[in-house]
Amino acid sequence: MTDFFEVLFAQRAHRALRPDPVPDALIERLLDAAIRAPSAENRQPWVFVVVRDPAQRDRIATLVREFWETVARDLARPHLSDWLYADVDRWATSGLAQAPVIVVVCGDTALCMEAALPSSIFPATQNLLLAAQALGLGALLSILPVVSGPRLAELLELPEHIVPMAAVPIGWPARRLGPSRRIPFQSKTFRDRYGDAW
Amino acid sequence: MTDFFEVLFAQRAHRALRPDPVPDALIERLLDAAIRAPSAENRQPWVFVVVRDPAQRDRIATLVREFWETVARDLARPHLSDWLYADVDRWATSGLAQAPVIVVVCGDTALCMEAALPSSIFPATQNLLLAAQALGLGALLSILPVVSGPRLAELLELPEHIVPMAAVPIGWPARRLGPSRRIPFQSKTFRDRYGDAW
Numbered sequence: 001m002t003d004f005f006e007v008l009f010a011q012r013a014h015r016a017l018r019p020d021p022v023p024d025a026l027i028e029r030l031l032d033a034a035i036r037a038p039s040a041e042n043r044q045p046w047v048f049v050v051v052r053d054p055a056q057r058d059r060i061a062t063l064v065r066e067f068w069e070t071v072a073r074d075l076a077r078p079h080l081s082d083w084l085y086a087d088v089d090r091w092a093t094s095g096l097a098q099a100p101v102i103v104v105v106c107g108d109t110a111l112c113m114e115a116a117l118p119s120s121i122f123p124a125t126q127n128l129l130l131a132a133q134a135l136g137l138g139a140l141l142s143i144l145p146v147v148s149g150p151r152l153a154e155l156l157e158l159p160e161h162i163v164p165m166a167a168v169p170i171g172w173p174a175r176r177l178g179p180s181r182r183i184p185f186q187s188k189t190f191r192d193r194y195g196d197a198w
Numbered sequence: 199m200t201d202f203f204e205v206l207f208a209q210r211a212h213r214a215l216r217p218d219p220v221p222d223a224l225i226e227r228l229l230d231a232a233i234r235a236p237s238a239e240n241r242q243p244w245v246f247v248v249v250r251d252p253a254q255r256d257r258i259a260t261l262v263r264e265f266w267e268t269v270a271r272d273l274a275r276p277h278l279s280d281w282l283y284a285d286v287d288r289w290a291t292s293g294l295a296q297a298p299v300i301v302v303v304c305g306d307t308a309l310c311m312e313a314a315l316p317s318s319i320f321p322a323t324q325n326l327l328l329a330a331q332a333l334g335l336g337a338l339l340s341i342l343p344v345v346s347g348p349r350l351a352e353l354l355e356l357p358e359h360i361v362p363m364a365a366v367p368i369g370w371p372a373r374r375l376g377p378s379r380r381i382p383f384q385s386k387t388f389r390d391r392y393g394d395a396w
Contacts, residue, residue, distance in 0.1 A: 028383070050396065189229055190245070
């Protein structure tokens with residue numbers, strides 16, 4: 001038994017993973033948890049491509065590294081603390097390549113209007129991430145391989161109506177992470193209308 | 199203690215809520231759970247407007263009812279089973295108005311590129327929904343008030359850079375719901391590339 005709130009509060013982005021394999025049975029528990037999420041009209045427009053093949057993982061890691069080095073790094077640098085910048089840089093240039101599994105979460109536009117796709121895909125993705133946390137696995141959500149261009153869809157051989165929306169590298173954590181840092185919800189919350197403090 | 203996987207598997211869209219009040223302390227637990235979700239660059243671009251004021255709730259219920267009756271109902275009808283159609287129709291025309299609280303989840307475009315906003319907002323929304331389930335509350339995620347036009351932003355007096363992304367009505371469930379129905383994950387999952395069955 002794993003306490004619900006403990007899992008939520010323990011969730012972190014795991015950028016350092018050991019290359020040791022993760023059994024199919026565990027990946028299946030994550031996917032079975034993911035599909036319990038809600039979706040518009042219960043259309044369940046998620047599609048998961050579980051990438052273990054080293055050549056395919058290497059292609060994903062390469063496209064992330066190239067996109068990071070040519071575009072994303074300069075955009076991200078001003079927003080990131082030195083610590084977070086160094087950690088993300090290490091992940092994008094070498095860490096991702098270590099992940100033994102990358103689950104690419106896609107949306108099926110034949111099942112769901114584009115406007116309803118994010119609200120139907122990211123809750124399932126969050127379930128997947130939380131379930132990884134609950135089982136002691138490390139994971140994170142990245143849209144870098146998705147926003148970098150058409151190469152991810154090409155290498156996964158996705159048909160036109162299946163759009164990649166997130167990549168979730170999964171593995172055993174290489175280091176222990178403490179609790180997450182968050183701005184208190186009170187300063188993000190209003191009562192009845194914007195501007196009226198909670 | 200509440201079992202993590204039990205909460206995930208019990209999650210349902212609660213369309214029938216009792217009008218009884220929900221204490222602030224419980225809403226705060228939901229918001230505190232929501233902000234544990236990941237966001238791009240840990241920018242935490244979520245903004246919550248907790249609507250309890252009856253006049254404000256009535257305005258939201260009215261705009262959903264009008265959008266449903268003039269646009270969304272005809273679009274949705276072909277996709278929904280008779281049972282689900284009747285349930286959604288009842289919710290959109292009268293059920294939503296019963297909810298004692300509606301949390302509108304917004305994204306702050308000053309903190310986050312638009313491309314990264316859905317992946318930074320819907321995981322927090324899913325945490326909120328799951329936490330409601332864990333505490334015995336009923337909730338659901340709706341984008342109807344968001345896609346219906348500019349009226350939601352106007353009535354919440356949102357500044358230009360804060361965009362509404364989801365509405366979550368919350369209350370005590372008026373009926374017990376069984377487990378969700380899902381297509382098995384195996385038929386939504388591929389190995390290494392699209393088309394290669396799991």
